[in-house]
Amino acid sequence: MGIEHAMSLSCLLMGFAFMLQSLEHLRGQARCAIVFFPRLLLSIGLMLAWQQPQWWSYLLSGLVITSLAMLWRYQGPYNGGSDRMGHLLLFSLCLATFLPAGKWQDLVLGYFSIQLILSYFIAGWVKLVNAQWRNGQALQDVFMFSAYPANESLRSWQFSMQLLRLASWMVMLLELAFPLALLSQQLLMLALSLTALFHLSNACFFGFNRFFWIWVSSYPLMFWFQERFILGS
């Protein structure tokens, strides 16, 4: 996948993700309208211009301004990791549009791609080195007392210890093995399908819907990164 094609797909998907987020913020939060109404318009603009690169730098720059305003307004990310990834993807795409094609664009989008890989690998590693994750206790605690289960009935999963232990290992192995998926296109397709399912399950169990849309938005850049740096196409 060429860099411009990857960027266009990421712009389209990211625009959609930001549109959903902006609509959520505009619901009943008038004080934030000054940030999220422009963000909504720019997101829609980005979706409409996804195949018109001449507009990207303007739209992405505008979105960067709204992202900076969000960071200031909420004194950090509003939605934790999903906002961190969303801002990073946006900043990377925006910077890339101002850089000449070739090594400088490769550097910026390559950095982003490495961060995406690390988002899985590090998450898997910190779990693997924790005995409570290896024996399923951590996931049991998440369902037992954490603030994250999207409804009270999900807390009953705390009693399915064997299933939780299996789920813990599946998550850890998927996250740790992710870098290996770069070795072939088929493996990468499979890995990204599985990670998308992982994010979908988190959206269902913990209400982490923003994580799903933002991480999926970054996947086109993975295909570019693989072709450019790993497979040598």
Added chain:
Amino acid sequence: MSFLKLLLPVVVPSWRFFDFISASPRVEFRASTGDQLPDEWRLLSCRPERLSWVQYLRALIWNPRWNDELFLVSCAERLLDKPTPHSEAEISTRILRYLHSESGDQQGDHFHYQFRIMLVSRVDKAIHQQQAYLSPMKSSSAS
């Protein structure tokens, strides 16, 4: 917080998701339209008892109340880690929004309230709760 401190974690993120499951904060409040606050504390949460399949699917696209609740949890964690007027103000705003919505009056009612942060954890196999923060008495006219 300086802007650089806000920007740095975005440019060089930490991906240590759920590295360990620490005690989880819950925001509780008590409020009154009079001067005397009740003894009873109430949980500030919109977590439903259960969701239907339609609601699960809708939440994939539209989930504002829950995402705001996740932000409330972040504010509580920030308040415990390093108290700031911002975190306290965000929690107070949501309490007042809840009170006004409950009373059906958007502007007119005047509330005295106080909130606390309870930390919920597991001790052996039992749930344990401990108060970790208590706000000063507040008034909606001063917010």
